[in-house]
Amino acid sequence: MRQYFAIFVLSLILVFSSCRTDFDTVASTGDLKFSKDTVYLDTVFKNIGSSTYQLKVYNRSKNDISIPTIQFKKGLNSKYRMTVDGMSGTNGKLFKDVTLLAKDSLYIFIETTADITDANPTDFLYTDEIQFDSGTNLQEVALVTLIQDAIFLYPNQNPDGTKEKIKIDGKDVDGFYLSENDPVNGNELLFTKQKPYVIYGYAGVPENKTITFEAGARVHFHANSGLYVGKNASLQINGTTSTTEKLENEVVFEGDRLESLYSDIPGQWKSVIIENGSDNHSINHLTLKNAVTGLDIRNTANTIQLKNTQIYNCVEYGILGQNSKIVGENIVINYAGLASLSCIYGGNYNFTHCTFNNNWQNGSHFAVNLSNSLAGATPETNPLTQATFNNCIIYGSSTNEFNLDINTNTPFVYQLNNCLLKFSSSSTDPNYQFKTDTEHYNNIILNENPRFYNVNQNKFNIDKTSSAFAKGNQAYIIPLDILGITRTSPPDLGAYQSQDFPK
Template sequence: MLLPKATQVFTIKVSARLAAFCLTFCWLLYSLTACEPKEDIITTNPTAKLEFSTDSIKFDTVFVNTGSVSRAVWVYNRQEKAVKISEVKLAQADAAYQLIIDGQEANEVNNLLLRGQDSLLVLVKVKIPATSDTSAFILTNAITFLTNSNRQQIPVVSYGQNAYFHNKTEITANTTWKADKPHVINHFVKVNAGVKLTIEAGAKIYFGKDAALLVNGSLQVNGTSNKRVSFKGIRRELLYDDVPGQWQGIKFEATSQDNHLYFADIKNATYGLWAANPDNDEADYDLEINQTVIQNMFETGIRSYGADVRAVNSLITNCGQSAVQGLGGGNYQFIYCTLANYTVGFRPETVTLQFADQLKEVDQPISSYRVKLFVQNSIIWSGNRSNSNYADQIQMKNEAGTTPQLEFKNSVLQTVSFAEHPAFVCCNNLLNLDPKFKAPISMLEANVPDFRLDTLSPASNKAWALPAITKDLDNKNRHPNTPDPGAYERTKE
């Protein structure tokens, strides 16, 4: 049966509109699909694997109960298309490790979309719980990634170390620190007046940021040639190996006496040793240093306020200000010592060896005592003579009008002001002659300076043999008749 003509016309119009709508819809759908970037299209191809910025993660010696810094791993999708990472997690459930995965603080994250040619960041840190081990121990795990049925992993290894922790500790009775585990100082350790702290050979002392060892009593560091005692910052990454100012230093207060440091290494503090004992007592030394290295100080290696200090076979180097600074007088001896500043950022207004007979402090009376200085078989040098600011490495201020007692023998001295002073021009001293160290730090790419004398050094064999001192800083024999000045005896190679 034929439809009425009007109905036929209406049906044709509806069909045409429907067809046009369908064509438009299909075109839009095609356009949307065709315009989707490749990097947003997810591939399920099992050959699509992730790549990583590192093949392993290592935390080198982390103290127990002390959080580490974070290590970073970049995860790359080198494919043109996106991938869905089904899971990122630790291989073993382990509370010691913490992950931050693409900004999410969690040890497992699922269904991460990583667009083509894109990357994401995974951070990992560790806080190792205490154990009964005295030596370092290993804690292992891995970060695993599951993508298109491919499981990939990055091994994580941590070396843990138990330690003795000292946090705002006050020592009120004679105490000995053993060397079986490291000692970690946070804030400060204070040795009370009349109390002795003895540190065994081989002990390792680590300081947190701005931490200090405060000695009102006595400190006796008993290192040996094969078991040296070390004092340094708690940061043990290679990046911090020679960064100064990581901790405050070792401070000897006015009541402190009978202090000695044998075979010690002090590095990367604000000051190495700070001694305050202004008096006229020159009979006994407040501080004796033997076969010790003080290096990489933000300010001074030894800062003294009228104290009496004796150093033998020791190296003080690379300090932001002076290697040795004695204010307000004091009695000082340096025998077979090397005081050498080769710091790149060395300040022009400072000198290697600086003394003054007067000490001025805010709200304190001015103290004035004479300077008594004896230097024998030593080297005082800065390493930079091209700038006139560096030409004088010995400074003596007599603001109180006292007469310093100066004695220099068989030493290499960098000085202009005292080039004609009777105490300097006598006694076989070498003035302003480069001692030619084998490899001072300014000449090295590696941070391992060598302050032994070169074979062509004008100072070789110029020291005066002292029967009571037969070893050098490394405990090697001094030549019995013609030893070398400075902390090290040159050996034939």
């Protein structure tokens, strides 16, 4: 009996549903509503695809409607493309008879890939409109993209279809050597501020050549790309002090995605590798961000001068020094997955008026790590002949931001003078006796908040309320801070001279 009753009920449902008109649509009357009237697709380089941007379309009426056409004003020639509720239409350009239910909405996702020649020559904007319907029911949403011209540097393609390679760490990787007389780009070893540069793969500096970056140069690295300074090659980064937040005179290294969404995402490109056997390096006023490892400095026999440099948002290290010689002044590093500064396998290091902070999202990181060994190397240890920190701040979000990895069979020489240090764990380890071990620690301010202006925005300025204010030693003073401001006496700790914060 129950079986017959169920069949009867099902039959009634089928009869009544077949008579319903709820799913009949009426033509759109031009009353669509939109989440925005203009979609800005941020800035992109010519011929590099943009991110995907979203537009939401609403039907506020009580009727299910059919939109006869959704298309670009420039038709099938548009440099934009879209999907409508997951449908690709005709080449992502034209959609017909799109149903939108009563009190419902649909999503449109928009992308573009355009050349500088497609843009308006006066403002370099590429524009179009999404048109909904036509005639008296026509509604439009504007699309705007800024196309930026650039110099593109990339590996050549071999006759067999493979890409040009260079050898790094004994492996062939996609890359190429820069040329002084490239038939298209001219001197590729001189980077100017005239246009930004976009690098695909590793750009190598040939043996016995010097690569120079002039003040204001902008270099954008594609995914898995970087700069390789090999045997007998030299690196000269000649940025100068900027007067605005645009960093107009800095040399800037970052990824090639210009959209604001990517401004602080780590790991967008690989690294600057300064290889064993290279020589005569100087880095001044460099801002480097969003790499895997910022500066990978390997077994450099002669001293690298590193000044007024900022490094942010690196997956592994801001600076990784391996048995190298580095003199650093006014250095700022933040957000690194392993360590902001890691000096391993020995070497010789001297840092003055530097701010090494690490606010990486997990707790297993350091602001500064020192070691005289390297697993798997031959030999596994090298002497750390000097690691000196003067008037520095070593801080971050972890409990202990300073780490020593000491092989007692090999020399390990280090000293911190007039530094603010975060090390919250009580320790009986003789290497961390900050108040009583005067051989290694002098005038240490322990676990006091430096009160940076805004750590999340990588703004490490301090004011007079900071525990680092006027706590430096005049004997170690660098006369100008990272912004070119004259330091007072006694100097503040870290890379910044204190100023009043804006209200």
